[in-house]
Amino acid sequence: AQRVTQPEKLLSVFKGAPVELKCNYSYSGSPELFWYVQYSRQRLQLLLRHISRESIKGFTADLNKGETSFHLKKPFAQEEDSAMYYCALHGSSNTGKLIFGQGTTLQVKP
């Protein structure tokens, strides 16, 4: 079964502290992994995907197939990073179906 787990419902850090939002997945094939973000009063939007291996707004995420993880990291959190973050998986069905994790609210305190 395909599943995405984000163990932390809420992550609270101080500005300037490192951030790691955890994501683990369950999938037998080669998945495509994504991070989507929803800022307050804004739409859900793509933050980054593992295929592109890019850094967006200082965030990076590495796919670790051995640990079946795709943790989102940022070395120095900013207040504007406060948002809800969703990890999502797409399997090989090629239907566009995304399996979302439960979401983690990141709160960056001044």
Add this chain to the structure above:
Amino acid sequence: DTAVSQTPKYLVTQMGNDKSIKCEQNLGHDTMYWYKQDSKKFLKIMFSYNNKELIINETVPNRFSPKSPDKAHLNLHINSLELGDSAVYFCASSQDRLAGGPFLNEQFFGPGTRLTVL
């Protein structure tokens, strides 16, 4: 503005009523989706249409019926509303993955419709 739009933004109704939520995208995308976000913020896909054809139909009560009059529109009709239907419903769209393409295209989300069933 090019975007995914939904109407209405808020919908408050009584149990047993029938209601519809409309979604339109002017991004020229081929695929549209409906997601449900429950009170715990858990986001789950309900339906997906590609060029007006249903391609994803999750385990959703048959009181929910999507309709796609053309590839730019995907409406969601809900019959006999129940308390448990209260949620935020998001529409999204994406371009088809190019044949043999390396990755799934980004999904663009609408602003959501908050449905409250009393």
